[in-house]
Amino acid sequence: MTAPTIPELSIVIPMKDEQDGLASLFFRLLPTLRSLGRSFEVVCVNDGSHDNTVTGLVGLQRAHPEIVIVDLSRNFGKEAALTAGIQHARGNAVIPLDADLQDPPEIIPEMTAKWDSGAEVVIAVRSKRETDSAFKRWTASAFYRTINQMSEVSIPNNAGDFRLMSRPVVNALLSLPERNRFNKGLFAWLGFRTEVVYYERPKRELGTSKWAYRRLWSFAVDGITAFSSxxxxxxxxxxxxxxxxxxxxxxxxxxxxxxxxxxxxxxxxxxxxxxxxxxxxxxxxxxxxxxxxxxxxxxxxGRPLYVVRTVIRAETSAQRR
Known part of the structure; x- marks a missing residue:
């Protein structure tokens, strides 16, 4: 049996109840990735969806073998799902991406160009986020000001998980053992040579945000307690x-x-x-x-951060058929 080929790029997408947006997501993502002329995989992490997200992904995988499905046993939260995807990603560079297309895949070529030029991390920063409510923009700004004043680590404002990380950065990230993971802070704590690309955040195409204000408050508390005493x-x-x-x-x-x-x-x-x-x-x-x-x-x-029900790769599906 030959060893699996290591792709150049791994796109990691946590998903929860995203069945309605799968077609739009891959309609824009896959042509963008293929235009790069690089090998790639798309690691989709099902974080306890209650709809037919997994069924939809399996159907797409038949036509697009680059899709890898990591099915978690239940909902563990976005930070755990993102970590699961990064741990299962095999690429020389890993790019976390939101499934709602508010992280536009069209800027991935700009990110890979900066990686080719020597950057080890390329952060996608929102130059405008007018699609968010004024209250959400204000609370986000207040959170980043607060945590950056309290912590020794500076977390870029208006930057989410959308970024390119080279393999040495990913390996360093995965070596961090904590279970209360605030990934934005962990990304910033690692350092490495960093470049920035800017984009205007578009509207969410389908559905509504899974982040209620109560969850955002808990997320903020996790971030502050994780990076400041x-x-x-x-x-x-x-x-x-x-x-x-x-x-x-x-x-x-x-x-x-x-x-x-x-x-x-x-x-x-x-x-x-x-x-x-x-x-x-x-x-x-x-x-x-x-x-x-x-x-x-x-x-x-010492409990695990997440539990995987199954990992479905194209070669696994072919063997089953």
Missing amino acids: LPIRIWTYVGLAFAAFALIYGGVMIFRALILDNIDVPGYASLMVAILFSSGVILTGLGVIGEYVSRIYIEVK
């Missing part, structure tokens, strides 16, 4: 500030009682405000500590 360290300074205030206030009260002979009888309202405020600060601090402890708990359990 400031949220937990800051409570040391909050505690010192409260202690200093208590000492100063206590000194003032002693001075008034011993020197001025002026003793206040504290009122119920001021006492309750002080108790409630202090309790709120303590509980908030415990919540931040709990976020970090929960991540330690997940890491030490």
